[in-house]
Amino acid sequence: MTYYGWILYNGHLSGDKFKDYADLLQKAASEAGVRTDIKQNNELLPLLTTNENRLLSNETLPDFVLFGDKDLYLARQLEQLGIPVYNSSRSIELCDDKSFMYQKLAKENFPIPxxxxxxxxxxxxxxxxxxxxxxxxxxxxxxxxxxxxxxxxxxxxxxxxxxxxxxxxxxxxxxxxxxxxxVSTSYGRDLRLNVVGDRVVAAMKRYSTDDFRANITRGGSMEPYDPTEEEVDLAIRATKAVEADFAGVDLLFGESGEPILCEINGNAQIRNIYECTGINVSDKMVDYVVQDLNTKRGNQQ
CATH class of the missing domain: 3.30.1490.20 (ATP-grasp fold, A domain)
Structure with missing residues (x-):
């Protein structure tokens, strides 16, 4: 079964990391025998009329979209056209708005600050x-x-x-x-666990000596990390709670070392964790999408 997909990123964000994310996914897709084109969200404007619900562009629609952006309206439009979107518009909505995300997590009794x-x-x-x-x-x-x-x-x-x-x-x-x-016990350090489907496929510890945030883009350092069963379970359950197919889950260290859920990133960058662990998360993401599409097509036959 062969598929054709779009890999989408935001056309108005500066910096190379967003295009790099798309490039990593395209390379992984090519190695898996999946043809893809990289698209910017500003190339795909939704067109809505009384009788039409489509894209302003007349391009051939893909079998799926790997959605590396937070353009909620475009994601919904693609779904309305019957295209599977990874992650879905619902997941984008839950992850992008931190207030909405924490409400959802609190309702389901997750350990959050x-x-x-x-x-x-x-x-x-x-x-x-x-x-x-x-x-x-x-x-x-x-x-x-x-x-x-x-x-x-x-x-x-x-x-x-x-x-x-x-x-x-x-x-x-x-x-x-x-x-x-x-969470003072986690000052300058946290964990990033990358989840794909039902698995944690890569994990790293991030730390900073001069900032309460441990983000690598803010000068933090990183090292490979072997998560505990409790941390793995929490990351997978959190990803499911926000209805994501894949996510970067950030955990803090509680007073007794217990994991506290900080945030769930629905379109987490994967370059840093690749360089840290040698694990290319994009390979896992593409494999997941192909398997999911095969399942969907099998169910329709």
Whole structure:
């Protein structure tokens, strides 16, 4: 069974890592005998009319899409056209919005840092009305403030007092944000587990000596890691909770070394973990997609 697919990334993000992600997947697909084209999201505009629901482009549609972006509307459009999308629009929706993600994880009793969601504020304001004392009493200092939308450790702030808190909130309050407990026992270190389907296929430990965030893009270091059964189970269950086919799951270290779920990245970059572990996650992703497509076609016959 042969397939033709699109590998999609965002056409307006600067930096080589997004195209590199697509290139890794295309190489893996080629080695698996799967023909693919790399597309940018701005090449594939959805067209909606009373009688039509298609793409503005008249290109031949693929059998599947590897969706390395967060363009939720395009993912939904492709699904409405009957194209399997990996990860699905539902997964993109759950992973991209951290507030939505934490609500989902809390509902299913996952171990997450204590989190307080900020209110919807439509426009910048000098007159903010927020129950700061209640937030401080619940979370204590230092605490983390996160914008709901952000990647690579950006839009994440550590504050140590009311003045620092208000400075950050004043800067970001017109965008969705949240307050979160700071897990001090995990300062400057975390785990990244890459999940494909029902398996953790690669894992690494990340650490930083001068930043509470351990992201490699922020100067952190990395080393291969052999996760415990508890960490593997948590990563797989978390991936299923956000309905993802594959994900990069970030875990923190609790007071007794227990894993705490930090975030689930639905379109996690795979270059760093490849260089760290020698495991090419893109090979596993392509194998998963081919097997899933074979199953879908078998069920339709």
């Amino acid at each position: 204590k989190t307080i969601l900020g209110p919807k504020i439509y426009r910048p304001s000098q007159d903010l009305s927020l129950p700061m004392e209640a937030v401080e009493k619940e979370l204590l200092y230092p605490m983390v403030i996160k914008e709901a939308f952000g990647s690579f450790g950006e839009q994440v702030y550590l504050v140590h007092n009311r003045n620092e808190m208000m400075e950050v909130v004043q800067e970001i309050h017109h965008r969705p944000f949240l307050f979160q407990q700071f």
